[in-house]
Amino acid sequence: MNQEQFHAALEALRAALSFSAPADAVLSRYFRENPKLGSQNRHFIAEAVFGVLRQKFMLDRICAPDTNPRRMLLAWLARGGRNLREFEPIVSREDERQFLSTVKAFKLDTLTLAERAELPEWVAAELSASGMADEAILALGRGLSQPAPLDLRVNLQKMKRDAVQTELAALGYEYTPTPYSPFGIRLAGKPAINRHTLFTEGVVEVQDEGSQLLGLLVAPRRGEMVADFCAGAGGKTLLLGMLMASSGRLYAFDVSEKRLANLKPRLARSGLSNVQPQRIESENDARVKRLAGKLDRVLVDAPCSGMGTLRRNPDLKFRQSTASVDELNAKQTAILASAARLVKVGGRLVYATCSILPRENQGIVEAFLASHPNFSLVPANEVLAEQKVELDTGAYLQLQPQIHGTDGFFAAVLTRNA
Template structure:
């Protein structure tokens, strides 16, 4: 693609992302499926520009408002070219796929030579923090609020999890090295591999064969804390598309019974497809009508391990899904927390005496994490908190809960608490 045609495609993609109710990754996947003529190099360059604009959305919007412009996809792209890529008015005019209007030319001329940050920007704008999450995040991080928010604006590396049913981490590392890729074993996840450089996923044949999966190190650690063993009965209560289900099934070495539950049938179908590709066949998928589905009551006390990857605000995923920060939880934070409490209380019924319950979120908010666990333990004296160090000694320094952030740990933001049912 020429630079101009690439910008035209970026503008089309950005327009779709901003107008669709779906997450950006779902929109981009559909966009490129419909345009298979776009090669990997152009696709990578387009995605890099798109996600840069999404990561700087508040600041770009502030500059547009300062210049009296509406916050449109065209305006954001013009502002990014001037502020983010530091292109002059003549360069923008030559590259842009359609002629610039007088207002467009005035905008890029006014922005030329300015930096993205400005001394007059309010702190939430400079840190790209939405109003709905501002106070909860300030309570969570205190003096570290600005540094933690800045870490969410850095693009994450590519994290992989090895499927031990098909290969080992050493074998996978050797295979990546033969492909000329720089890869390193993760410090905490025993099955994790990190690729620090941007690459095309087409360069990873292991993704098609099921030998490796894309999974953030924090998510891998959450699954690891379940410690599902071969021959056990295990439930992944909010399985979704199955990222952690795959990890649990591999832990069980295809022996035992794993039930992947969710209220969304389409997500569970995607989960089943991924399980087949990975060579994992000890999993049953089950659609639930709600968190209190009759199936839960019928199987009370019937499982050794239960994982609850609860629906949450997603504040821990912002560096990976920058568009998510501008979508407040559909239910509102208070209603979402009430749902989490109901899910936790209901799924806990499945745990046998002496069994393990892991409650997890991809949130960094205390209200969704530590506060939920404390309230559950107060209402359910038959459960006790198991400190991380007892379950997984390498995490002993983290204290009683797994609480990860991009700044402190180089992962997405994840929380997990291990609860055991008294025998």
């Protein structure tokens, strides 16, 4: 660590701590504005910014009452195992030397449960109120504070998983097959896979294993009519299209033109011909209403707090609140009710979020079932067993990073009865 690295990391951290934009966007902009930074410096800066964000609740307490980005960065580096001699190039003031000598002695047992779990107090309170034990909250929070691995999904329309693994091995990549998804591969480290022909030719897509399992809950068949109701940039759309062997009709609905534009190059790489991206004004768009009662399968990957993705987006916990989740709950309720109208009798509706909060998950599903007696819950463990996936989290799919190695995901499988 040298002065240049430290000051660059501090500059990027100050920008990230404004929470005016997602941390990854802040870093991307910083690297664009500083193109002469070498790869080693960029790696150090990214690790430092995300490291501080992941441990911010603890660092706030360590640095109190003078909590500022410089002290937080120094504390994060010291807690990471660096000895005091390594700080000599960047620390000359006596008060900072004394501060560093106290950092390693900080006792974690002085922190609240939420602070130890690196979760906002309101999140820990909601989890506790749902019946989750303190130890489970702590384990979940610590799991969400670890960096996420790089998961790939193999496009079986182009190549089998074994063949992709053979090619990765020949290139010197370290990998393991994902434990649950039959078409997933987990890479060691963070190689730039997007530069490789496997990626540019659409053989693999970057997709968390939890997200891959959602496609297996939808389980679309060849020739069916299917909708990805909140398609976004289309990761799950491409998965559904692959499972349909590029047959039938697959609608990719979203209210954002920009997100659907991001789907276009991915769709072109995938080789799929059954996907129809369509921008809609809202969940009540006329194009949606025309399909009422006609679809075999509908996936609702609902807009949510993203609290299950803190491994990748640690800044989200500072940009969400109980009030923002209240607003999301209203959207989730409306979107699920609208999407349900598309499902034909005997058809399947899958509601999913990347949230760990019960009121975005079970709460929404239970309220929907209470107001829609023509729908019933299909146990997710039974659906996965039919797909030969050895994973049982009960009637709902509930994934947690410290247990399953995925982001925090929730999904419920519903069927429309006569």
